[in-house]
Structure formats: C-alpha cells, structure tokens
Amino acid sequence: MLPISYFLIVSAIVFCIGVYGVMTLRSGIMIMMCVELMINSANVNLVAFSSHFGQMNGQVFALFCIALAAAEAAIGFAILMSIFRSNKNINIDNLNILRW
Amino acid sequence: MSFTFESLIPFAPEIILVIAALTVMIIGLFMETSSKKLLGYFSIVALLASIAVIIAKGVYEVELTGLLAGSLTIDPMSQFFKLTFLLVSLLVVIASIKEFEEHSNQDEYYTLILLGTVGMMIVASAVDIVTMFIGFELASLSTYVLAGFNKNEPKNIEAAIKYFIIGAVSSTILLFGLSYLYGLSGGLTNIDELANFFSMNAELLISPMGIMALVMITAGFGFKMALVPFHMWAPDVYQGSPSVISALLAAGSKKMAFVAAFRVLLVAMIAMKVEIGILFAILAVATMTLGNVVAVSQKSIKRMLAYSSIAQAGYIAMVFVVVTPEALTGGILYVMSHAFMKAGAFITVGAVCYVLLKQNSKAQDVDHIDNFAGLGKRSPFLAFSMLLFLFALAGIPPTAGFVSKFILFLAVLKADYLYLVVIAILNSALSLYYYARVVKYMYVLPPASDEKMSVPTPYVLAIVLAMIGVLAIGIVPEPFVEWAASAAEVLFY
Numbered sequence: 001m002l003p004i005s006y007f008l009i010v011s012a013i014v015f016c017i018g019v020y021g022v023m024t025l026r027s028g029i030m031i032m033m034c035v036e037l038m039i040n041s042a043n044v045n046l047v048a049f050s051s052h053f054g055q056m057n058g059q060v061f062a063l064f065c066i067a068l069a070a071a072e073a074a075i076g077f078a079i080l081m082s083i084f085r086s087n088k089n090i091n092i093d094n095l096n097i098l099r100w
Numbered sequence: 101m102s103f104t105f106e107s108l109i110p111f112a113p114e115i116i117l118v119i120a121a122l123t124v125m126i127i128g129l130f131m132e133t134s135s136k137k138l139l140g141y142f143s144i145v146a147l148l149a150s151i152a153v154i155i156a157k158g159v160y161e162v163e164l165t166g167l168l169a170g171s172l173t174i175d176p177m178s179q180f181f182k183l184t185f186l187l188v189s190l191l192v193v194i195a196s197i198k199e200f201e202e203h204s205n206q207d208e209y210y211t212l213i214l215l216g217t218v219g220m221m222i223v224a225s226a227v228d229i230v231t232m233f234i235g236f237e238l239a240s241l242s243t244y245v246l247a248g249f250n251k252n253e254p255k256n257i258e259a260a261i262k263y264f265i266i267g268a269v270s271s272t273i274l275l276f277g278l279s280y281l282y283g284l285s286g287g288l289t290n291i292d293e294l295a296n297f298f299s300m301n302a303e304l305l306i307s308p309m310g311i312m313a314l315v316m317i318t319a320g321f322g323f324k325m326a327l328v329p330f331h332m333w334a335p336d337v338y339q340g341s342p343s344v345i346s347a348l349l350a351a352g353s354k355k356m357a358f359v360a361a362f363r364v365l366l367v368a369m370i371a372m373k374v375e376i377g378i379l380f381a382i383l384a385v386a387t388m389t390l391g392n393v394v395a396v397s398q399k400s401i402k403r404m405l406a407y408s409s410i411a412q413a414g415y416i417a418m419v420f421v422v423v424t425p426e427a428l429t430g431g432i433l434y435v436m437s438h439a440f441m442k443a444g445a446f447i448t449v450g451a452v453c454y455v456l457l458k459q460n461s462k463a464q465d466v467d468h469i470d471n472f473a474g475l476g477k478r479s480p481f482l483a484f485s486m487l488l489f490l491f492a493l494a495g496i497p498p499t500a501g502f503v504s505k506f507i508l509f510l511a512v513l514k515a516d517y518l519y520l521v522v523i524a525i526l527n528s529a530l531s532l533y534y535y536a537r538v539v540k541y542m543y544v545l546p547p548a549s550d551e552k553m554s555v556p557t558p559y560v561l562a563i564v565l566a567m568i569g570v571l572a573i574g575i576v577p578e579p580f581v582e583w584a585a586s587a588a589e590v591l592f593y
Contacts, residue, residue: 015276022269028261031265035265035269038269038272038276039275042272042275042276045279046279049287053286053287055287057230057288058282060230061282064230064233064234065233071237072237072271075241075244075245076264079248079260082251082257085251086254086257092261095262097258098336
C-alpha cells in the first residue's frame with residue numbers, strides 16, 4: 001500500500017492549482033472548475049485518512065461533500081446564466097458596478 | 101444503532117421549517133402571482149410555531165446531548181442562537197411580503213429563506229464537524245440565490261456572483277482545514293472528542309500540519325464573519341442585494357459563523373492552552389479600525405451599514421482574544437443585539453428605497469445618502485426608527501448596543517487587555533461620527549421633495565418588532581444577560 005504522504009502531497013498540489021486558478025482566471029466557468037478542484041482535493045485527504053485509520057467517518061464526510069459540490073455547481077451555473085443573459089458574456093472582470 | 105421516531109422529537113423546530121419550506125415550494129407551483137402573498141403569511145406562521153416550540157422546550161437549563169449519533173446537541177447556547185436566527189428570519193419575511201409582492205417567484209424566495217434558517221439552526225446545534233459543515237453549506241447555498249434574487253437587476257447578480265465565488269472558496273478552505281484536523285486526530289469528527297484529544301496532544305497542533313489546519317479553519321470562518329483580511333466581499337454583497345436580504349446576511353448568516361467559531365475555535369483554544377490570542381488581537385483591531393475608517397467616506401447607506409457591520413464583527417472577535425466566560429457572555433449578547441439593530445437598520449433602508457421606487461420607478465441609487473435628506477419631515481416614523489437603530493449601533497443608552505458593548509468591554513478590561521478596550525472605545529467614538537451624519541441628513545437638511553412617504557404596513561410591523569427588541573435588551577437587560585451567561589457556561593464547564 002502507498003504511504004499516506006503520497007496522497008497528501010497530491011491533494012496539496014491539486015488544492016494549490018485550484019487556488020491559483022480562482023485568483024487568476026477570468027471566466028466564470030473556469031473559476032467554478034477550480035473550486036471543484038479544491039473540494040476534490042479535500043475529499044482525497046478525507047478518504048486517504050479514513051482508509052489509513054481504517055474507519056468510515058471520513059468517507060461519509062467525502063460523500064456528503066460530493067453532493068454539496070454538485071448543489072454548489074448547480075447554483076453557480078444558474079447565477080452565471082443570469083449574468084450571461086444580461087452581459088452576453090461570463091467574464092467576471094466586467095462586473096464592476098459595486099466598488100468602494 | 102437504531103433509529104426511532106422519538107429521536108426526531110427534539111428537532112421539531114427544524115422539522116417544522118423544513119416541512120413548511122417544502123409545502124411552500126410545492127403549493128407555489130399551482131398559485132397565481134397575485135395570491136402568492138399567502139405563502140408569506142404561511143411562512144410567518146411556520147416561523148412563529150418554531151419559535152414557540154423552542155421557547156416551550158426551555159431556554160435556560162436545557163441539556164440534551166448525543167442526539168442523532170452524537171452529531172447534534174441542544175443546550176442554552178444553541179437555543180439562544182436558534183432564537184436569534186428565527187427572529188431575524190421572522191423580521192425579514194414580514195418585510196419581504198411587501199418588497200416582493202409583485203415578484204412571480206415569491207414561493208421560491210420563502211422556501212429559500214426557511215431552508216437557510218434551518219441551515220443556521222443546524223450549525224447552532226452541531227457538535228460534529230461533518231454536521232456543522234453541512235449546515236453551513238445549507239445556509240450558504242440558500243443565501244447565494246437570495247442575494248441575486250432580482251435577476252434582472254445588474255447589481256443583484258453582481259452581488260450574487262461575488263458572494264458565490266468568495267463563499268464557495270471559503271467553504272473549501274474550511275473543508276480542507278477540517279480534513280487536516282480529522283487526519284491529525286486519528287479519525288475524530290466530534291468537537292468534544294477533538295478538544296479532549298488535542299488537550300492531551302497539544303504538540304500536534306503546533307506541527308506544520310496543525311498550524312495549516314488552524315489557519316485554514318480561521319480563514320474559512322473569517323470569510324463568513326467578514327474579519328479584516330477576508331472582508332472584501334461583504335460591502336459589495338450587502339450593497340448589491342435586496343435590502344431585506346442584506347438584513348438576513350448581516351444579522352443571520354454572519355452570526356452563524358460566529359456560533360460555529362465559538363464552538364470550534366474557542367473550544368480548541370481552551371483545550372490546547374497555547375498562546376495564539378495575539379493573532380486574534382491583530383485581526384480584531386484591524387477589523388474594527390478598517391471597518392469604521394472606511395465607513396466614514398461612504399455615500400451609500402447600505403455600504404456604510406456593511407462597513408459598520410464589519411467593525412462590529414471586530415468587537416465580537418475580541419472574545420477570541422480574551423477567552424473568559426464573561427467575555428463570551430458579552431459576545432453572545434452582542435450577537436443578539438447586533439442582529440436586531442442591523443436587521444432593523446437594513447429593513448428601514450429597504451422601506452425608504454421601496455417608497456422612493458414607488459414614487460419614481462426610474463430612480464437610480466436609491467440607497468444614496470442624499471435620498472435621506474429631510475426624511476424627518478417626509479416620514480417621521482422611518483426617520484425616528486433609523487435614528488434609534490443608528491444610535492443603538494453606536495452604543496448610546498438606553499439601547500441594546502450600549503448594554504452589550506458595556507458588558508463586552510468590561511469583560512475585556514477585567515482580563516487585563518487595556519489596549520484592546522482603548523482601541524475599541526476610540527473606534528466607537530469614531531463610528532458615532534458617520535451615524536450622526538445620517539441623522540444630520542434626516543433632521544437638519546431640507547428634503548429634496550416635499551412629497552410625504554406612506555410606509556406599507558408590513559415594513560412598519562417589522563421595524564416596530566426590531567425596535568422592541570433593541571429597546572427591550574437596552575431597558576431590561578438582566579434576563580438577556582443571564583441567558584447569555586448560561587449559554588456561555590456551556591463551553592466553560
């Protein structure tokens with residue numbers, strides 16, 4: 001069996017890719033995909049710890065998180081749809097009415 | 101482990117709301133827009149029933165632990181916060197009946213408010229990180245949609261997408277931190293067990309992984325509480341959302357993060373006895389100072405209230421520095437009084453905006469401070485209620501703001517954090533400047549037009565209820581203080 005540190009390193013890398021993407025990308029869809037990456041990296045952690053300790057809590061937590069990620073994606077896309085209807089694009093840089 | 105019907109009875113308040121929310125959603129499909137107002141009244145009845153069940157169960161000395169496989173608990177703390185959330189939702193729903201009267205999707209609106217309230221109530225009860233996270237997400241997902249509810253309004257959808265992205269990122273940061281905590285403790289999810297484990301193995305929390313976990317959990321909660329490096333979303337969202345939803349966000353979902361942070365961070369700090377108070381002192385001072393300084397220059401009343409809400413979060417965050425029962429009592433009391441003051445202020449602004457838009461449907465930026473000029477002549481009731489809420493926010497007796505600030509600051513002083521109290525009091529003095537400026541606009545400056553404002557009854561009812569809350573805590577504080585103290589004891593047995 002692989003040592004647990006391998007899983008943790010992978011999940012940390014995926015999480016950092018997600019954070020980097022959220023901070024640099026301009027398209028709403030890409031940002032949502034990066035958020036999914038971040039959630040899934042946390043899920044990898046949970047499942048890895050759970051099988052390492054040989055108990056189920058973490059896997060149950062991961063299952064709940066997958067469901068939550070799906071709900072979150074549905075809501076995000078709904079909001080992006082209404083942005084697309086009014087702006088004809090989903091570039092979030094164009095949203096700058098509210099500031100200071 | 102067997103599952104019985106009896107084990108659900110302690111959750112009657114939540115179950116009532118869930119059933120009401122689903123009923124509203126299904127009945128709404130078959131109703132005309134003009135009669136959907138009835139669903140609002142139905143939601144009010146459901147919220148009142150839920151409040152009645154909570155009060156009937158007792159709020160001072162109720163102790164039911166280990167519910168639903170040890171994931172939820174009912175204690176004075178959860179009862180206190182649940183009642184706060186329910187009262188805020190009640191005010192918001194009452195005010196919404198007029199604000200969303202002509203909206204064709206009202207049924208979904210009420211469903212989302214009820215479900216969001218259930219999420220907040222679950223967080224108030226949760227003693228397991230899995231349950232807590234799910235309650236957190238339930239409340240967040242509902243409020244993301246509510247923030248952008250008028251989807252033809254550019255401001256609304258901008259607020260919604262900003263809130264959504266920041267909220268989703270902060271939730272995943274919190275989740276990542278929780279997953280490290282789970283791994284460090286060898287597979288524990290119950291908060292009490294985690295606290296016991298880390299009080300025996302405090303060195304684990306100072307390991308690199310433990311520090312990462314604590315930082316990420318603090319950041320995750322900090323985003324929701326709008327503490328200073330994590331606050332940038334709050335002014336945009338509170339300004340862009342419909343006013344009644346800003347009331348729900350500032351008074352409800354923000355307080356949800358506080359109860360979760362009290363349960364997780366405070367317990368962790370009590371257990372591990374490591375000195376990280378100075379970090380929270382920096383956060384608290386930065387939060388209250390930045391909130392107040394930036395609020396001074398705001399032209400939009402809603403944005404000003406948003407910054408003032410950030411500043412108030414800074415006062416409450418002092419509890420994480422001074423980990424004593426007295427300070428926690430003050431913090432908990434502050435949460436309830438702030439809920440009333442802020443909800444009342446946002447609903448009053450909402451009423452002004454509603455009337456202005458009724459008089460001139462093309463009006464832009466109705467929350468601009470110029471629109472409040474001469475409000476004392478155009479609508480004495482709205483001007484007086486705004487005056488009361490602003491003075492309460494500034495902490496002037498005999499209002500709730502004074503009592504809760506007094507108790508909180510006194511507790512911080514008793515714990516020998518003189519510099520924190522001095523900074524907090526200077527900040528309160530500064531905040532009086534921008535609150536008084538609004539009062540000057542309302543009572544001294546001449547009105548832009550002499551047209552009288554007639555305020556719709558639902559708004560009046562909601563504002564009067566919030567005023568009663570603010571004055572009741574201010575004039576007869578003893579029962580509320582005792583109640584907050586019994587809630588604070590839960591974490592310090």
